[in-house]
Amino acid sequence: MVKPNSTLVPMDIDGDSGMYLSARWISRIAGAAASARLRPQQITREMIRKALVYQGPGKKALDQRPMPEIQSTGDAIVKIVKTTICGTDLHILRGDVPTCAPGRILGHEGIGVIEQVGAGVTAFQRGNRVLISCISACGKCDYCRRGMYSHCATGGWILGNAIDGTQAKYVRIPHADTSLYPIPQGADEEALVMLSDILPTAFECGVLNGKIAPGNTVGIIGAGPIGLAALLTAQFYAPAQIIMIDLDANRLEVSKRFGATATVNPADGEPAGTVLRLTGGRGVDTAIEAVGTPASFETCQDIIAPGGTIANIGVHGVKVDLHLERLWSQNISITTRLVDTVTTPMLLKTVRSQKINPTLLITHRFNLDQILDAYDTFGRAASTRALKVIIEA
Ligand code: ZN
Ligand code: ZN
Numbered sequence: 001m002v003k004p005n006s007t008l009v010p011m012d013i014d015g016d017s018g019m020y021l022s023a024r025w026i027s028r029i030a031g032a033a034a035s036a037r038l039r040p041q042q043i044t045r046e047m048i049r050k051a052l053v054y055q056g057p058g059k060k061a062l063d064q065r066p067m068p069e070i071q072s073t074g075d076a077i078v079k080i081v082k083t084t085i086c087g088t089d090l091h092i093l094r095g096d097v098p099t100c101a102p103g104r105i106l107g108h109e110g111i112g113v114i115e116q117v118g119a120g121v122t123a124f125q126r127g128n129r130v131l132i133s134c135i136s137a138c139g140k141c142d143y144c145r146r147g148m149y150s151h152c153a154t155g156g157w158i159l160g161n162a163i164d165g166t167q168a169k170y171v172r173i174p175h176a177d178t179s180l181y182p183i184p185q186g187a188d189e190e191a192l193v194m195l196s197d198i199l200p201t202a203f204e205c206g207v208l209n210g211k212i213a214p215g216n217t218v219g220i221i222g223a224g225p226i227g228l229a230a231l232l233t234a235q236f237y238a239p240a241q242i243i244m245i246d247l248d249a250n251r252l253e254v255s256k257r258f259g260a261t262a263t264v265n266p267a268d269g270e271p272a273g274t275v276l277r278l279t280g281g282r283g284v285d286t287a288i289e290a291v292g293t294p295a296s297f298e299t300c301q302d303i304i305a306p307g308g309t310i311a312n313i314g315v316h317g318v319k320v321d322l323h324l325e326r327l328w329s330q331n332i333s334i335t336t337r338l339v340d341t342v343t344t345p346m347l348l349k350t351v352r353s354q355k356i357n358p359t360l361l362i363t364h365r366f367n368l369d370q371i372l373d374a375y376d377t378f379g380r381a382a383s384t385r386a387l388k389v390i391i392e393a
Contacts, residue, residue: 051168052371056102057095062371065105068164068172073120074138076176078130080393082193083110083166085378087224088315092161096317100161107167108134108159109196111189112393114180121176129183131348132166132173134159134197135341139178150338155179157338167371169393181344184352190390191351194229194358198388199347201313201339202229202290207237208343209335210286210311217241217279219303222290223251223263225361225387226313230288231258232356233347239286243278245271245299250385258360272302279305289313294320301327309333364389 053063068077086109092100100106114128124130136155137144143151150156155175159165164172173179183192207230212218216239220227223246234242244255245264252263264274276283283305289296292314300310301323310332322334350356363386366374374391377384 049169050368051105051164052107052375054092054100054102054104054106058093059102060093060106060372060375062369065164065168068170070116070118071172072174073118074175074177075118076114076121076124076130076173076180077116078112078132078171078173078180079115080110080112080166080169080171081129082112082189083107083391083393084193084196084388085167085374085391086197087226089160089167089375090379091315091317096315097161104160105164105168105171106160107165107171108132108157108161109193109198110166110171110393111183111192111196112166112171115170117176123177124180124182129189130180131183131192131344132159132171132196133179133181133341133344134201135339136173136175136179137341138175144178147340147342149178149340149342167368167391169368181348184348187348187352188359190362191357191359192348193390194361194388195344195347195351197339198225198229198361199233199351199358200341200343202226203233203343203347204339204341205313205335205337206230206288206290206311207233209337210234210288210309212237212239212286214238215240216285217243217282217305218286218288219243219245219275219284219300220260220288220290221245221296221299222314223248223255224290224381227288227290228254228258228361228387229358230290230313231255231260232358232360234288235259236350236355241279241284243275243284245275248382250382251387254387266299271299275303279303282306284308286311292316294318297321304330304332307331309335312336361388362390363387366391368393 048064051065089106110132114124114126135149137149137152138154141153212234218239220230223244241261243262244260262278264271283303285308287300287304287310289300289312297320374389377386378389
């Protein structure tokens, strides 16, 4: 919450007391009103939007911001219907993501309705319901032409990072034609919120990179939303065994309902020994790292079978040890990846045909006005048992 001072003007435009707009925002709104030949009293609530704003490490607020505007012909303005909070947003709030500057509206997931499109947008028009990809892609640059949208020269993971994100009433989406997906008629829109980021991330970085195959043995370290999404999508390939490893007993219980064949809690003793026992001493063909800590990467190296693949998904903030003194002769591969969201159209079809049900991941629902409570609930997952929270804008 911004405190009132001489440069801030109290606003009660949206019926909320205690919210303030800075003089800079007021002048931007007044400028927009003037260019639209509106008198000041015609400035309506549509010109501002509530938004969750990152204010520097450890600080965030539900603030009011002017409506986003079309900046480039390929842009679309999307009115958010539902959004969610990602573990990555918590990383930003801890100050781990230097590309995200204070003042940024967070959020890179959600669904919405097209409000306005730039002159160059041909695939969408006002009123279309759309799924927002966490990765923005121009579709034309060298990386995009190779399907590596995550490294798009003018896109990649910029939403809620380098540009304002989706935890707001409205968002500007650059490269709209190639960064939005039409929502099919009759689709479960809450399920589709899981397709902005966590399902393609778990599937591309964990399952595809991990080369999961029928009859294989899989270990997934971390049973948070991403690890559970890997557990759901790994089953496309019918592995014989999927072993989930996590310290949270509740999440291990959930894992069993999602199809895990065994669960291992490191609190009960050294996890690698248990996994080796469960796999006849061989270890796993695929180890998916879905935590992002040195200890979990260490576990992957302890449980990988000869010829296996360690597929990293976790966001690592510090260095890890690589035990080449043991692994040099074991024919293993280690993969890393930022999600490209190239599988989003395929995943949309699997959700529509009910091959997987990502709504299993949704545990809590809030309104945008309650987003600070949503962060609190999501941030204390061990006690609240939160997996994914849905926020209605
Ligand atoms: Zn995310
Ligand atoms: Zn590109």
